[in-house]
Amino acid sequence: MSAENTPKNFICQIIDADLASGKHQRIVTRFPPEPNGYLHIGHAKSIVLNFGVVEDYAGRCNLRFDDTNPAKEEAHFVEAIQEDVRWLGYEWSELHFASKYFGQLYGFAVELIEKGLAYVCDLSPEEVRAYRGTLTEPGRESPWRNRGVEENLDLFRRMREGKFPDGSRTLRARIDMASPNMNLRDPALYRIRHGLIHHQTGDAWCIYPMYDFTHPISDAIEGVTHSLCTLEFEDHRPLYDWVLDNISIGCHPQQIEFARLNLEYTVMSKRKLTQLVDEGHVSGWDDPRMPTIAGLRRRGYTPEAIRDFCNRIGVTRADSTVEMGMLESAIRGDLDACAPRRMAVLQPLKLVIVNWTEDHEEILRGPNHPKNEDMGTRELVMTREVWIDRDDFREEANKKYKRLVLGGEVRLRNGYVVRADEVVRDEQGEIVEVRCTYDPETLGRNPEGRKVRGVIHWVPVPRAVHAQVRLYDRLFRVPQPGRDGNFLADLNPDSLRVIDGAVLEPSLGEAAVGERFQFERESYFCRDIEDAAGGRPVFNQIVSLRDSWGG
């Protein structure tokens, strides 16, 4: 699945060169999520890149939780993230937590202080901001910038011992307050945070290292060779290098940035996804409309399709927004080959076959896949009354409409050809029944002297399995939610359509949770984990079938 014919992306080209030059014998990467939310399709791009690259080069990839901000993180997320990575089909070489390095990190901070490259700053957050300058004006040096090493050492030790309140002091790198790169204007290395219970370290620490200090060191400790991250960290690379260049650590991974994934009609930021969940705009992180791995999984997407999608979109440094059609194509491709075919009627209209013996049931067989006999067949039951979709019948229509028309014929999929003779209406004049005649000579063969172009699906009325079907549309109604204003205003009010009166062919009564099918001529569906009222199964629409008719 790793795209044999796709040309190598720029990162693989760098790796090729590093291997060829002997800079590295073996590649080591890492996927470093912060456990403050669920993984989404954008993370999948990074996962497929990091884990995929080491599969291709026989290297190693670690899963490392970047858990340096206990205020936002939860143990629950670290569990979910591991589940998602595994579900995507990957196993990490080593499982790490940046928090496990807190001791070493502290030591390296001390080293920087001893070298005069870090100092304890007493400025308040507001003052720090004021001193930092702006994009066009240099910052001013903190009045605490030139404290002596011993004083800094003492202060830092007391910070760790909990002697100072939150926000009162920070440990800062001593770099250059006039740097045009804001990240180099004496960035904070440690901040004080009391009263938090870290999911891994509990209350052992009251000072926590910042990302810019933690990340390069964590990478180096693990012997990472290529530290892949997204474009917004590009400006941080000089700091990443500065940290490693100034401490005693014999490893200096290369940070390489690539463009993050943007998908049309959805949002990818954890902040926004969290908001959708917290404010109840969706049912949860695994709502089938969410671009989260959990949501896609519940929706019925396969790991194979997601990996294929990630390989298809490529890896570059150019900002891009991928069309939803790209993702849909990937899942359709996988499901077309693997999903057993079934028949289900979403908008039932009764068809009565007047020349069929009352109460007579005939067992028919339908192939599970039209092109793969190995997938076998399943039993179908033909009865005098069957459900067909309201859209598959019209009293009159032009020749482009190849379904059932009054006076015309159509084949019942996997069954006989029937002719519509008359319609029955209710008091409101709405058609409630179509009376037909079937041709007993047409099972498995074409009728003599005429051609029947249309084929429609059906479900036997007395054997129908009643179910709830959930149809999904894009979560947002515009390609770039929030582009002009609040993204919530762009939510698509019709993203979920619940169909309570769907009827399914008998065999679907045994569908297992998570099982995927193609409901022929409709869409691909997946049995949901929850049932609807009355114990009826719920089926989630994974993706529609391609429709080139449009009628």
Next chain:
RNA sequence: UGGGGUGUCGCCAAGCGGUAAGGCACCGGACUUUGACUCCGGUAUUCGCAGGUUCGAAUCCUGCCACCCCAGCCA
């Protein structure tokens, strides 16, 4: 208006000085007991723009333009 990036078909994306891959989408046509799948065929004289170098440029140089990121004690 400081710094860092990016601009190749509607959307992704190859290309790395020798005369524009591929995928998605789209449009034709074939096949079809899924208007699905599959299969054929079509779709950039042109690479953000303008100059320049060269026998030759999307690829090199110069200058513009557009868009993205950075002023968290978030990651």
